[in-house]
Amino acid sequence: MLNYLLRRIGYALIMIVLVSFTSFIIIELPPGDFLTQKVEQLRARGDRSAEQQVEMLRVRYGLDKPFLERYVNWAVNFLRGDFGESFEFERPVSEILGARLGYTIILALATTLITWLLAIPLGVISAVRQYSWVDQVISVISFIGLGMPGFLLALIILYFAIIVFNLEVTGLFSPEYQDAPWSVGKVLDLLNHLWLPALIAAITGIGGLVRIMRGNLLDTLGQPFVEAARARGLKNRTVTWKHAVRIAINPLITILGSEVFPSIVVGSSLVAIVLNLPTIGPVFVDSLRKLDMYLAGTCIVFFTIMLLVGNLVADLLLAWVDPRIRLE
Amino acid sequence: MENAQTLAGQTFVNPSMDSRPTLLEVRDLKVEFNIRGGVIKAVDGLTFDIKRGQTVGIIGESGCGKSVTARAILRMIPKPGRITGGQILYYRYSRYPDRDGAKKDVEVIDLTTLDPDGELIRQIRGGEIAMIFQEPMSSLTPVYTAGTHLNEAITLHRLLPIKRLGDQMVEAITKYRRVTKEEARQIAIEMLRRVGIPKPEQRVDSYPHQLSGGQRQRVMIAIALSTEPYMLIADEPTTALDVSIEAQILDIMRELQQTANMAIMFITHNLGVIASMADEIVVMYMGKQVERAKVVDLFYHPKHPYTQALLQSVPRLGPKTGARLASIEGMVPDPLNLPTGCVFHPRCPAFMPGKCDKLIPSWNKVGENHWARCLLYEE
Ligand SMILES: Nc1ncnc2c1ncn2[C@@H]1O[C@H](COP(=O)(O)OP(=O)(O)O)[C@@H](O)[C@H]1O
Ligand code: SF4
Ligand SMILES: [Mg+2]
Secondary structure (H helix, E strand, O other): OHHHHHHHHHHHHHHHHHHHHHHHHHHHOOOOOHHHHHHHHHHHHOOHHHHHHHHHHHHHHOOOOOHHHHHHHHHHHHHOOOOOEEOOOOEEHHHHHHHHHHHHHHHHHHHHHHHHHHHHHHHHHHHHOOOOHHHHHHHHHHHHHHHOOHHHHHHHHHHHHHHHOOOOOOOOOOHHHOOOOOOHHHHHHHHHHHHHHHHHHHHHHHHHHHHHHHHHHHHHHOOHHHHHHHHOOOOHHHHHHHHHHHHHOHHHHHHHHHHHHHHHHHHHHHHHHHHOOOOHHHHHHHHHHHOOHHHHHHHHHHHHHHHHHHHHHHHHHHHHHOHHHHOO | OHHHHHHHHOOOOOOOOOOOOEEEEEEEEEEEEEEOOEEEEEEEEEEEEEEOOOEEEEEOOOOOOHHHHHHHHOOOOOOOEEEEEEEEEEEEEOOOOOOOOOOOOEEEEEHHHOOOOOHHHHHHEOOOEEEEOOOHHHOOOOOOOHHHHHHHHHHHHOEEEEEEEOOOOOEEEEEEEEOOHHHHHHHHHHHHHHOOOOOHHHHOOOOHHHOOHHHHHHHHHHHHHOOOOOEEEEEOOOOOOOHHHHHHHHHHHHHHHHHHOOEEEEEEOOHHHHHHHOOEEEEEEOOEEEEEEEHHHHHHOOOOHHHHHHHHOOOOOOHHHOOOOOOOOOOOOOOOOOOOOOOOHHHOOOOOOOOOOOOOOOEEEEEOOEEEEOHHHOO
16 A cells, blocks of 8 residues: 555656656747847847846846756746746746635635536436436436537536526625635635536536446446345445445546546636636636746646646545555 | 144145245246347246255256346346246244244245335345355455445344343343444354354455455355345355365355254256255246256156256266256257247257147146156146
8 A cells, every 4th residue: 555655656756847847848948938038128228237137037047057957946946936937927926826826726626526526426316217317317418518518518607697697706705805814704705606616617527427427337236246235135225325336436536536637627727717716727828828938837837736636636545445456 | 833824825736845834935936027129038937935944956057047036036136127927925934033933923925015125125135035146256345344244234134132130030032132333243253254264353354355256255155144044045156166165165055054944045057066955956947947856856757858958968966076057959049039838849859749839838746746847747
């Protein structure tokens, strides 16, 4: 088990190094990037203070050092919490992303939670009552959810939320809590704002997960140990949940890390852009457009870390629920 | 008991070969599977009974309806299947009498009338009639220990007496209570010991993947017997195991049966195994019961051509040979298109043209405690 854990963490660390390296290449890649432009501009001015500023930038970003050294320099600074400067906002990246990171994680977690809370019971009902009308309705809806592009679905829900139900859907806080210190009221306000974006971001993933859960459970229900459990005199509900669902859910935990969580990070970025939520997603897209590369690179590394941590958590969860892995 | 006998006697042919009290009586049982291509008569008119402590063997080629019969008794027929006729009378002794059952009341329940998800059948299932299966490798839920499985059955079905001192300072057992977690664990360990699992105190915490196939089947037997059932249905319990492991498992079953006065319905397609286990044998072919006799009569004087063919296909008997039924001539017919007349006629060496393919044979007495479904024995 310890072996397994260390191996997983090792993989994650290697991945982070690789991705950060790639990110750094991307940061330096664009010829028309902000830094080059800025230096050109300052050079064009040619006065003394401009020269000083160019000199400062040169030292800070190590412009005259070899590539590898610049990368190590950047990586070490990154670990210290210095992510470089956003040229667009002329502020440290850490300042811009700081608060947003927390909301991004909260939104991703809420989305994951909603995905599971909806997909698993629906998949179970669908399988247990195979071919009944409930199963048919759930199947049709999940196929629609599967076939339709996520953003379209998000827009439709948005339409209903705003026009029909008159819900407040933009932002994560009401105006009165926007700058207020944390309190019970603020948390409730956050939850109140959070569930709808999370639901919208979850909706695209749910359809597929329902189908997978249904299929897995139908397979599992046909297994000898399910019949044996029934032959012991257990209630149907116990047989289904304790013996069948418990096994059928394992493959879902694997795809939680490898598919569900990534699609949630992407999906919630889309939703966040549409709904103007203070998460990393909108900033990331914007920074790419403006070639604000330190900001963009930092976002990429953060996303990667989130995905890897998600993966690691899924692996640990799987080991925790499945003794065949835990005791291997 | 009197009450039960009169209820069960009635007009039906109810051959009594054994003087022990009846436990289960299957009468003219019919099970059908309504599938896309038509109706499969998986069990068609099965009649036999099982006495307390008796072992009845059910034998026949794969697909003849043995497992379906077992599942019908526990009301666990899978989806498109349905019991379409007959009765399964279960003579229910009140729980926890003294084990001879003599003074105890018997209630006769027709299992076919019960709600398959209801409270009553769930008490019987596992608690009074337990079952072990053909696939020991996958009959335990992979994420639970042997102890967890045992604990489920024990806490569900086992009760312990609450002892009180009665009027004359005599211990009187008037009430029962559920077992505690610790007691359940002790019972579990004891059961594992009895089925011959080494170091049961440790093995009780083993997961299925840490046990061998033979050990898993032992655990299944331990689970089944932990509730002290009146009857064990063993559906080809050793088919998936090596011959040496098979012999050990059979030994354990015989041994435990003697101490527990438990009936066994032993399903197999292995003639060698059945000879060493059963008192009485029912031979099935394509859902129909074709012959029924005491073990000795069946092996030395088989009457039905199908049984004769089965016995001829086995060179030597005895559990060690591991003789299997496989090599009778002809093909097993399509269950959706059964032959007319006697269903065995396309493969029968004694086929009588114009008769066997037209007339349906009835259940004929061919000897003392011996019946066969064949036109050779009809006037
Ligand atoms: N789930 C099922 N669906 C359809 N038909 C079935 C099902 N289970 C059993 N049957 C039918 O019942 C027949 C008897 O099956 P079974 O009792 O399992 O045979 P066996 O004697 O080998 O245990 C099979 O040949 C098959 O046609
Ligand atoms: S009835 Fe005819 S075909 Fe059927 S077993 Fe008897 S002899 Fe053979
Ligand atoms: Mg079978």
